[in-house]
Structures are given as structure tokens and as C-alpha cells.
Amino acid sequence: MSGIAEFNIASNVQTDHEHQVQLGLLQALCTAARENPDAEAVAEVLEQLMAYSEAHFTSExxxxxxxxxxxxxxxxxxxSHMLEVLLEIAADHAAGNSSLVAGKTEQVLAFIGHHIDTRDRRFAEYLRNGM
Ligand SMILES: [Fe+2]
Structure with missing residues (x-):
């Protein structure tokens, strides 16, 4: 197997892992926002999710x-759309409109789930085919 093929396979494994972490953080945010919408925990998970998403998107x-x-x-x-909605959610939470956080986070979860199943999958196939 060529070095490039190995690199492409390793990139797909790494990306799959990053998607799992990203989805896990989104789930954690939904749970935190539903259980105690005004808690500091919501802001903390949101911050982690935003930092992780930025890093993951940049590498992709x-x-x-x-x-x-x-x-x-x-x-x-x-x-860009997902990062914009996360900024909106952070602004809602900071402004005390925390009741909006869980619903909007569920929308982001559906959006990024679809993105992973379609656009990310297409790119993974592109890499798998040795491009
Ligand atoms: Fe992507």
C-alpha cells in the first residue's frame, strides 16, 4: 500500500473519531440544557463544543x-452555518434566554448528523478512492 493510501485511511479513522466526539458534546449540551438550563455547566459544554468544532472543521x-x-x-x-448557530446559542444563553438552548442544539444535532451522513461521507469516499 502506498504512503498516500495509508495517509488517507488514517485521515478517515481520525475524522470518524472526531465526529463521534463532536456528536457526544452536542448530546451532552442537549442533556445539560434540558436538565438545568441556567447552569454554568451549559456554558462550559458549549465552550468545549465550539472550540472542538472549530478545530475539527479547520483540520477537515x-x-x-x-x-x-x-x-x-x-x-x-x-x-460556517453550524458555527454561526452555535454562536447564536451562546448569545441566547448569555442573555438569559436559556430555554432556547436545548431546542436549537437539537436542530444543530440534526443538521450536523445529516452533514456527516452526506457531505463528510462523500469526502471519506473520495479519500478512500485514493484521491
Ligand atoms: Fe464536514
């Missing part, structure tokens, strides 16, 4: 650029 985007990926622009706009 770098990989796409490195591979001259053809769906880069549309893929990027999904990432």
Missing part, C-alpha cells in the same frame, strides 16, 4: 484543500 478543511476536493465550497458553508 485543510485536508480538503490539500486534496483539491471538488465540493469544498458547499462543504465549507455547512461548517
Amino acid at each position: 478543511e485543510l485536508l480538503m484543500r490539500m486534496k483539491s476536493y471538488d465540493d469544498y465550497e458547499d462543504h465549507l458553508s455547512d461548517h
Whole structure:
């Protein structure tokens, strides 16, 4: 197996792992917001989720650029959308509108779940095919 093929496989394994962490943080935020919407715990999970998502998206985007990926622009706009909604959620929570956090987080969860099943899967296949 070539070095590039090995690199592509390792990248997919790493990305899958990052998706699990990201989805886990979103679930944790839903739970925290539902159980005690005004708790400091909500702000903490939200902060972790935002930092992790930014880092994960940046690494995915770098990989796409490195591979001259053809769906880069549309893929990027999904990432930007999710980060924008997370900023909105953080603003809601900071402004005391914490009752909105759980519902909006569920929407983000559905959005990113769909993104992982479609756009991320397409990129994983692109890598698997040795591009
Ligand atoms: Fe993605």
C-alpha cells in the first residue's frame, strides 16, 4: 500500500473519531440544557463544543484543500452555518434566554448528523478512492 493510501485511511479513522466526539458534546449540551438550563455547566459544554468544532472543521478543511476536493465550497458553508448557530446559542444563553438552548442544539444535532451522513461521507469516499 502506498504512503498516500495509508495517509488517507488514517485521515478517515481520525475524522470518524472526531465526529463521534463532536456528536457526544452536542448530546451532552442537549442533556445539560434540558436538565438545568441556567447552569454554568451549559456554558462550559458549549465552550468545549465550539472550540472542538472549530478545530475539527479547520483540520477537515485543510485536508480538503490539500486534496483539491471538488465540493469544498458547499462543504465549507455547512461548517460556517453550524458555527454561526452555535454562536447564536451562546448569545441566547448569555442573555438569559436559556430555554432556547436545548431546542436549537437539537436542530444543530440534526443538521450536523445529516452533514456527516452526506457531505463528510462523500469526502471519506473520495479519500478512500485514493484521491
Ligand atoms: Fe464536514
